[in-house]
Amino acid sequence: MKHLHSGKVRDLYELPGGELLIVARDSISAYDYVLETPIPDKGKVLTQLSLWWFEQLADVVPNHVVSTGLPEGAPAEWAGRAVVVKRLDMVPVECVARGYLTGGGLKEYRRSGEVCGVALPEGLVDGSRLPEPIFTPTTKAAVGGHDEPMTFAEVEGAVGAELAKQLREITLEVYRRGAELARERGVIVADTKIELGLRDGGLVLGDEVLTPDSSRFWPADDWEPGRSQKSFDKQFVRDWLVSPESGWDPASGAEPPALPEHIVAQTRAKYIEAYERLTGRSWA
Incomplete structure (x- = not known):
């Protein structure tokens, strides 16, 4: 190979x-x-x-x-x-759906009242449930680069109106189906990112889907808007990296520190808990 x-x-x-x-x-x-x-x-x-x-x-x-x-x-x-x-011709857009406001979407909302050109109601806070799921695509940056928000018009300019419409419809339906199934298992899917590519003229789902790397998973019984949520995803690692314990500043240009053993163990446990809760299967 x-x-x-x-x-x-x-x-x-x-x-x-x-x-x-x-x-x-x-x-x-x-x-x-x-x-x-x-x-x-x-x-x-x-x-x-x-x-x-x-x-x-x-x-x-x-x-x-x-x-x-x-x-x-x-x-x-x-x-x-x-x-x-299968080999796919990947579309040059990161397809993201949000049902709750947090992370980069929250920062953009605080600046403009919008996320990727989608106007949202006033008064939303960290963890707020949106009136309906929204399509919030980004650019695809290379390793080490940063994905930038795109409006739907920019997606249309990049891939054409018809394909952009299909990307939005599929992304939102994947989110809705995933969020509904996860909620039955006590997990909120706050947002998720999927990868879509073309094969034989149709869109195909690739890479990974609804994982702790590509999604934010929150325990439904602990959800409380207005604060950071407990999670079963890599947000735990992001939070540690910007904590006083790590001593690292993302804006410094320095490489992030090594993760200590207790953060590694807790991160592994969170990923496995996400798997077990969602699938109903035991990891061991």
């Missing part, structure tokens, strides 16, 4: 038949940096949770999965974290 690309948390290989192999590593990214400290089992959690979600969403949008078996010559340690997939 031929190595094609390494992203923030995944490696991409080309197989002899032309299909691709995606391998999820245990690395974690935050503030546009790939941190030096791995989170044990993270790659497997992301892969197995994505596979479960691909099944739940099969009637909403097709996905890129061909096989979950290891191809000949692949290292045994890739088992559980590698997927053979």
